[in-house]
Amino acid sequence: MKNKLVLLLLAFFSLSAFKTDRVITVFMIGDSTMANKTIEGGNLERGWGHVLAGFFSEDIRVDNHAQNGRSSKSFIDEGRWEKVISQVKKGDYVFIQFGHNDEKPDSARHTDPGTTFDANLRRFVNETRAKGGIPVLFNSIVRRNFIRPQDKDMNNDARKEPGKEPAAVEGNTLFDTHGAYLDSPRRVAKELGVAFVDMNKITHDLVESMGPVESKKLYMWVAPNTCPIAPKGREDNTHLNIYGARKIAGLTVDAIAKEVPGLAKYVRHYDYVVAKDGSGDFFTIQEVINAVPDFRKAARTTILVRKGVYKEKLVIPASKINVSLIGQEGAVISYDDYASKKNVFGEEKSTSGSASCYIYASDFYAENITFENTSGPVGQAVAAFVDGDRVMFRNCRFLGFQDTLYTYGKDSRQYYEDCYIEGTVDFIFGWSTAVFNRCTINSKGDGYIAAPSTDMGKPYGYLFYDCKLTADKGVNKVYLARPWRPYAQAVYIRCEMGKHISPEGWNNWDKKEAERNSFFAEYQSKGEGASNETRVSYSHQLTSLKDYDIEKVLEGQDNWNPVKNGADKIVTVVR
The missing domain is CATH 2.160.20.10 (Single-stranded right-handed beta-helix, Pectin lyase-like)
Known part of the structure; x- marks a missing residue:
């Protein structure tokens, strides 16, 4: 009799769990181009992941762990990946986008495409799958670079104030700065049978089609005395503003829907x-x-x-x-x-x-x-x-x-x-x-x-x-x-x-x-x-x-x- 009661209780809780619709979590790991930003001081900078939740129904919860300045290596070494993977449950997604900072020469962040960068991406994918999660790989968004870069400038994410350097003449061709780091996510995705979203192509096509002048509207090009957080202004060809993040997230979510059919029904577009x-x-x-x-x-x-x-x-x-x-x-x-509350003239509001x-x-x-x-x-x-x-x-x-x-x-x-x-x-x-x-x-x-x-x-x-x-x-x-x-x-x-x-x-x-x-x-x-x-x-x-x-x-x-x-x-x- 006691065993029968236990079985009945187990069946009840099992059915209860089955009937409960669990919200799917999309975990995001990556660098500053994906990260949530502070809104203090009138900050206009946004990562595309910061605004992504506005493109999904409430069946999807976006949990963005991307962080400024992180590479695939430093994200692991600092314990950030361990925190994320401990929360992943069956049916959740992990969006993975690194590259900007893996390119950096310092030993705390640098990885090499084809070896250490690929190995870190494999780790993210395999450990996500082990938890029953669904990994999705992304490559880096473009830097807005209409000037052929010198080797020393290839990985430059510097933010500068207007007028601090001589203005270079920009052409109409957008030049790549990421090199082989763009290939690693695509290669690992093919190798392990993982969905891959070519964000570099999405953003390249957008930025080049807008041209050198209009494309500034996507990035943190801020005129002096217009934003409290950057009173002297800012010219930044890497990091997105509100408009740019929303624009790029909208294009990206459509690509996600195509590459990850399970998420397509949750995609929403609002003006x-x-x-x-x-x-x-x-x-x-x-x-x-x-x-x-x-x-x-x-x-x-x-x-x-x-x-x-x-x-x-x-x-x-x-x-x-x-x-x-x-x-x-x-x-x-x-x-x-x-x-009966008084307005500014001491009259009742009615x-x-x-x-x-x-x-x-x-x-x-x-x-x-x-x-x-x-x-x-x-x-x-x-x-x-x-x-x-x-x-x-x-x-x-x-x-x-x-x-x-x-x-x-x-x-x-x-x-x-x-x-x-x-x-x-x-x-x-x-x-x-x-x-x-x-x-x-x-x-x-x-x-x-x-x-x-x-x-x-x-x-x-x-x-x-x-x-x-x-x-x-x-x-x-x-x-x-x-x-x-x-x-x-x-x-x-x-x-x-x-x-x-x-x-x-x-x-x-x-x-x-x-x-x-x-x-x-x-x-x-x-x-x-x-x-x-x-x-x-x-x-x-x-x-x-x-x-x-x-x-x-x-x-x-x-x-x-x-x-x-x-x-x-x-x-x-x-x-």
Whole structure:
């Protein structure tokens, strides 16, 4: 009996482990051209590995151990390889790129192609395979060198200040400086049957095609008095800046997808990446929004927001149309304004002035983003103020207390799918036509979920489809809606309602005329809070959904249909 119990437990844990999707780790080992860089002092330098995570889905975790100045020899001698290989698990990848510093003459770093350099590469490959990992070999990126190098200059990675040396005349031909060190990774890859990415060719083709002038935009060519970390300026033909790292990582990830098919399905391309750790194009979301071309109609601008709390009062103006904001898990837009808080002139900011995020642009799309107002229960405090037309949110969260989500635009159509919205009083409010599909609506206190102010003559206001109405512990009296304006409309369709929903269901906000002009209705409500018999007399129980298809509600004059084609037309991040 005891042995049978042990077997059952082993089977249970085995199955549990099997069902858990493990994130794949890509370990990176190499030199400064691959390494993560400090972002202090306004440093603009980046290794291509620093920005690589922005080109993969969250199924891939990039763990970059590349280090400035290291060769394959010094990386081993300093114990860095031992630290990496101890963490590698079955199915993980190890990206290996050395050469720049193996070329150096000093004994601490120097190796020879064909012998010691190849031997170190073999060690990385064989020990990775022994752990069940998958090695990938890369050769070195090019130095930007449009002058035929003298022998003594072949391996020169010196950074110099502008004007320190006589300016040499550059031609249009890019000259190699790595020699046989480029052949070793290719040779070892062929010998051991390992994937090989020819980064030297990728970067050579890019740099030479840009020419001697434009290619400076890829490297750390910094004008004096433009960067705090290099006040006197810098002319560096080896190390990449933010633009160069992102450009080269984008080309490299496509080559990786080709040479390593197992990683291809995880590759993503975004127009911009915003990241607090320096792994993107920008540090703040406002910066990236400002960079979006005004009224870009030919294509959508796709933006990845990497994990982090972005405390900024974000404004997406009407000119920034066709923007897709895609968040990684833990991407939060946060601020702490509230209506009675004073502005710089000592005036109250008002409800409209309290928002953490303002969305005026049409055809805006957000996914996996949290919009929050952290000011707490201090009265009106908006998390998201949405004015644009044809606006769509998928798997987003809206966090606050009173007036969390302001659907502001009178002619705005908004679609929320699989979102979470929380608050206390009127925490979904405004003029817009808005559809909430499969959303969780959570009440943090007694109050009112919605306060629509639908204009007279508008065919629809708020529609909740298959939503789940939940509440915090101790909350026991919540109304489905009350009319902010006399022609308010709100309809709940097949929603599961917790016991916190008041038996009356609806509230007239002490406006008797609103009972005649507002339209409050339900269709097949379920759960402890569903109570057809006790609802207020001016509410309705629908017997059919004629004219209540989501497509019909949102179609307008342009037949907008976010349910049918929202994802494929709005989310275009894989190219």
